[in-house]
Amino acid sequence: MQATQRKFNPSQWLALLILIAGSAIVLVPLLWTVSTSLKTPAEVFGDSFFPQKWIWSNYSDAVQAIPFFLFLRNTLIILVPTMIGTVFTGALSAYGFARFNFRGKQTLFLILLATMMLPSQVTLIPTFLLFKQVGLTNSFLPLILPAFFGGGAFNIFLIRQFMRGIPRELDESAFVDGANRWQIFSRIMVPLSKAPLIAVSIFTFMGVWNDFQGPLIYLNSNEKYTLALGLSMFKGMYNVEWNMLMAATILIMLPALILFFIAQKYFIEGISISSAVKG
């Protein structure tokens, strides 16, 4: 590991160059978002990239314009159980698909993928009707419950792919040692799948955090609204308060960025298989 760090050969310089150029492309639009969030309404579409006067109060105004902390609380009420449910049942189902040869597995797996192939625009109303039948509309439950049933085909598929890549000797030797399936799952597969599970957590976080359609359809009372719904309240029927919208956008983005920054630790430490076996 240290070996690669010491010598910085030409190909690595090239790589660095590509990364820097790419980041510039990524960053410029983002900086524009930030600068817009600090402008006056009249200045938003003006010529200058930077605001003439930095209006920091846009941020406090954005927080005060909507019941920010109530919406934050609602978002968290949905978020926390959803993340737990998705990671846990997603990993379980993925393990089932990755390591067992039960009858009908191929077909069930294809069905798993197929559930993603029908446009949500047409399943939206039938799904709503279903939750209405059991009287769960205008509650958080339609947004949370599905997470405890596998947490979505995308996540299962992602974890399954990774688990299939884990060498079989690892669980096989544990099996010989007398571990049962559950122990293999919880002591070997889950720890080794840290990277995809973190990725799934991040995606779930962002999915819930930015979900507009779900809360829109299922929640009626304003007291139950989430941040994503609140954010779109800055877009009126005829006019958009861009500076406020951008300020609120940045506020809402921040937690996801912080989460990623913390979680990305797991994207830098490559697993050393041999040490995993020993440990």
Added chain:
Amino acid sequence: MNNTKSDRAGYWFILPWLLGLIIFTLGPMIFSLILSFSKWDVITGVESIQYVGLDNFKAIFHDPLFYQSLKVTFIFALVSVPLFQIASILIAVLLNMRSRGMKFFRLIYFMPSVIPAVATSMMWVMIFNPEYGILNQALSWFGIQGPAWLQDPNYALGALIVMGLWGIGNTIIIYLSGLQGVPEDLYEAGELDGAGVFRRFFSITLPLITPTVFFNLIMGIIGGFQYFTQAFVMTNGGPLNSTLFYNLYLYNKAFIEFDMGYASALSWILFIIILLFTLLVIRSSSFWVYYQGDDRD
């Protein structure tokens, strides 16, 4: 594995998903399948659903906008899927390097995926501005007169692809996590053998992340054929239907014209198309996807 009894334990592990499928997913799917053989002015309520046989499908096959939206969607999927995958792998491999500051690069490349689609779309509308936008200003430094991206039917679709490239952070992350599965020892062995950067990539890294490629490819196909939000916000299908994506057309049918039966029929046609492409990838996967955890092949 030889123990079939323990293999049946697999049902217990996938049980959460299986129940979810039966409770939440299958019903709405069947419902929409039946709707595709029905006429339903959706805002009039469920009582007014009426069986019409194959009428919707017959009408679709005579609908020029159906073919237009299919064309737009196919072009987008065929260009964007491979393009996004190659770009993502490239960047993920670079970001997987161990050097100082990589943490910040990773954060930067991930940032675009955190921004809500509405804000992203608005930002890009500004960037694509033919006269004042950053993109054409940058092009002018090289003496290139940039087009009116979003308003020119020849470029609008391409502009959306460029914009999509900007937002591949999610795919990059998945590749990064896939690259984790590549054991350190193999790199070191390769390096000792004197293999160059490219040899090591093609003979060690790439084969070992094929499960991730497989995943991203299938998700890319599904996502590419179902592209919606940005087109909905930015171009609404225009100019001259050059960005009339399939799902956008379907949405308009369902929520603007209230013709849910027609929209459902459209959605099942798309379902079949995506299914065929996915099956193609799955069938071919035994030739190119390599799982360390699988005994055979």
Added chain:
Amino acid sequence: MKKKWSIAMATILSSVLLLSACSSGGNAANTGSNGAAGNSGSKEKVQLTFTTWGDVNSSSSEQKLADEFNAAHPNIEVKFEPVPGDGYATKLTTSLASGTAPDVFLIGEGDFYAYVDKGVVEPLDDYVAKDQSFDLNMYQQDLIDMERINGKLYYLPKDFNPLALWYNKRIFDEAGVAYPSDDWTWDDLITTAKKLTKQENGKYTQFGFNAGTWEYPIYTYLWAYGTDIANEEGTKAEGFMNSDKTVQAMEQYVDLSIGANRVSPTPQDTETMGGDSSMFMTDKLAMMITGRWIKSDLDKSNVEYGSALIPEGPNGDRASIIAAAGWAMNSKTKHKEEAFELMKWLSGTDAQKLRSKDGLVLPATTAELDQVKATEEKDKPVIEMMSFARKPVTMRSANGPIFKDAFTQALEKILIGKVDVKSALDEAAKTADSKVK
């Protein structure tokens, strides 16, 4: 057949539902989405809900009206549930489809016809006739005319925005040109716009007028020239959309943005600069025709502006459109009398006063409107434009969107320079007519 099919659908839906033990029969149950909640306490109370598309600024007055309504009606409890504007169509469609739609909801003028056509909006004439205390004459007549579809009244006014001509005083002053006057014709507008268009180094830095692709200002322009894109009944485009008058007028119109002496930004200029309002606010656009909602944006910036009548055509014809939002009663509500009571409250004099208090919207009632007209210099021409209001084809016929789509498609093609006006409109007329039902 119809019945059986819907029963079959309902069966399938519930049979896949393991939890459907408590489905309470009948599909139209639970209108108003109050479900299980609220059966404690006063169980005799009628529960009502109403909805609007909301932005952060506008929701407070509706909430206040709801509170006051509840205080004044001990037997009714009303809940206000605004929906973000972006999601209003999706949300309303879903709730109407599932029978959970609010008892009273808000509809924009562009959808007035479609909702009535599908039968989801309750006609109000009977309720109005029965109610001695309620007199439609208190409203501006033009507004009520709009809310009448095929001779029946379906909507009551919430707020409305007539189209007018808005001009940037600073640009006019700088060029030393007189402000638009009441006797302006379109020719005057175009001549003046030319004087107000500026170029620097081959780049346009200031435009005289915005001749965009938005169909409403174009309709007012075509009406001024005595033509339209479809016949009055909304059944035919041939001879209207492609009549000599329309073709000639449109040739002049597109020339404004793509001709040699252009005075207008192209659609891409406008859209990418955040819309005509932003260009107007930053002194890059001298004149535009748009609805009065623009005023709240303009007042926030430091632009100096005025409003004027939309110019006349060569024969002295003048026309406008009123963009409006109207309260509609869900035709499936169980409490129609109470819902009407609520609608009266939400569109009555007090409600109109409350909403227009800060000048953001105009009151729909004549007495209050006259007061604004007398005091507000910038609103006077806007209010006067109301008496020239006409219904665009989308408000006259269920086929409206077909004509509109064909026409705007043609216009897009022309502006890109793909085809000439005549052949584009010929083709559009043919396409539209082939789709008319």
